[in-house]
Amino acid sequence: MAVQITNYQCPACTGPLHFTGESGMLECDYCSGKFSVEEIEKYYAAKNEKAADNFEKEEHIHTEETQWDMSDKSSQWSDEEQTLKSYICPSCAAELVCDENTAATSCPYCGNPSVIPGQFKGDLKPDYVIPFKLSHEDAKAELKKFYKGKKFLPDEFATENKIDKLQGVYVPFWLYNCDVQADTTFDGVIVTSHREGQYNVTTTAHYDIYRKGIVPFENVPVDASKNMPDEYMDAVEPFDYSQLKPFSMSYLPGYLAERYGETAEECVERVETRVENTTIDIMRSDIVGYAGCTLKNKYINIRRGKVHYALLPVYMMTTRYNGQEYRFAMNGQTGKFIGNLPVSRKKFWTYFLGILGSVTAVLGTAMMLIL
Amino acid sequence: MKKKIIRLSSAIIAFTLIFSVFAVGASAQTYERQYVYDQAQILSYPQFTELNTQAAEISDEYKCAVHIVTTDDPSVTYDNIQYYAEDMYLYSDAFGYGPGKDGVMLVLSVYDRCYWLLAYGDNGNYAFTDYGKEWMSGNFVDDFSSDEWYGGLEDYITDCEYILSEAAAGKPVDIYYSEDTGAEAYIIAFFIGLIVAIVVCLVFRAQMRTAKTAVRAGEYIASQGVQMQQRHSRFLYSTVTRTKIQQNSGNGGGSRGGTTVNSRGFSGRGGRF
Structure with a gap:
């Protein structure tokens, strides 16, 4: 089954448009025309609405046209296949097969960025978006910087490895607001010491300490994507919320985007653990x-407040080394870069033995001289 | 003024000592000199004789006098025992060996429960290093603490003989960078190095894995901030522990090897027991 999707095309030359974080505008790949988000929103509002409304109808027509003999086809779909959807590229008419949550992508045949309006309809529409500030080039440069100073990084990893995939992704996040009321009791000790003749007298006084208070939390983010690893999305935080903007699909062309795969209720445990730990710390x-x-x-009593749905900008990168895939993520707004790197055993032992030998030699000699 | 008083008192003491030589009677006549002066009368006569005999033999063998003086004079306290001992040694002919007055002397104040161990002369200061005196003190102080006077003094005589014999062999008891000491230092340094290497490598290792699940949300506390509503504390109970202070006799002496000699030509160390 295939569904219709929308290409954001240049109103001047019909070339593909993509959002550029640096200028904050949609730019045409062909005529270099630049258009503000508001201009494109207005231009495409009617088109997107129509595309979303025709979602079912278009699907039906397409299905009828493809009457093939399916008698030899295996009858059951695998779980993975059932989560896939196909769309027709409006530019080259190729069929795009995507994850069921994909909301913006680019055509692998013609390269045109495409947005699927139906994915952000009704309850699925995000409240906010933080547009990408940093470009793909910035992400590549940050990856090189990330390698620097990593003592255990294999030399070949930095010199020979190539980026397999680099993709800017608008990742769905739930932003939770809540007030945490805490009633806590601690056991505190005060230790005093004084001398009485030939004895040191140490007195340890125990106290029952009570603290009660309210800690308000605002927009605690938890990623709502099923595809993104939670630890990566947690580690690229924080985002600068002063740049939160009301959602518009005009920010999406040129990037991948997903709708949420986990509901706000499903993610609530993660946010509650975080706010509870922080409240106890306070x-x-x-x-x-x-x-x-x-x-x-x-x-601990958590007074649950509003939950917002936002798309936040993250660059995802994968590289390959020794047949293994390494994944990195960069905050597309602040440039915070995270990822897990391979450890060179040779370097690890060189450093370990080097430090051990140096400290033993220097300290041993110093101790001999002092003692 | 204080020094004058002390010196005057030492003169009196010296007189007392000379008098005591005759008082000892037969035993004193057996030897040319007396080495043990038990004014506090903490030794029995056989004990006194035994110690004096041993001291005389060692003194003659190594040409370095080994003396013991005990006193119960209340004026001899921890604060002045050094001057008391030095004045007595310096101004009396009863102490020291040969024209250089080489010797070692242990003065015990039974009243204030303190001691001073001094060495004098080139040979005395060469043999009885700061470390050597510290080592000797560690051996006899425990006995004195439990009023085992004879046992402590016997340890002192035995240690003097050992120290003098080592000095005579050209290797005074002192801190040496011996193979044992070096090995110990390097073993300790190795374990410290091991801990440092593990910590540093763990820090470097942690830099390689920066994708971590968040367990705090401190960055998202709202601008109105935390509202503390109640704060109070209540005393519950207290526990008291009493720890005996280790006796520290860190008066005099050093730990870097050799002998520290003062302007009067003495080296020494003292403490309480």
């Missing part, structure tokens, strides 16, 4: 003047 940090402080009891 209650503990309010206690001063004690030598030690241990949490005894806690009563």
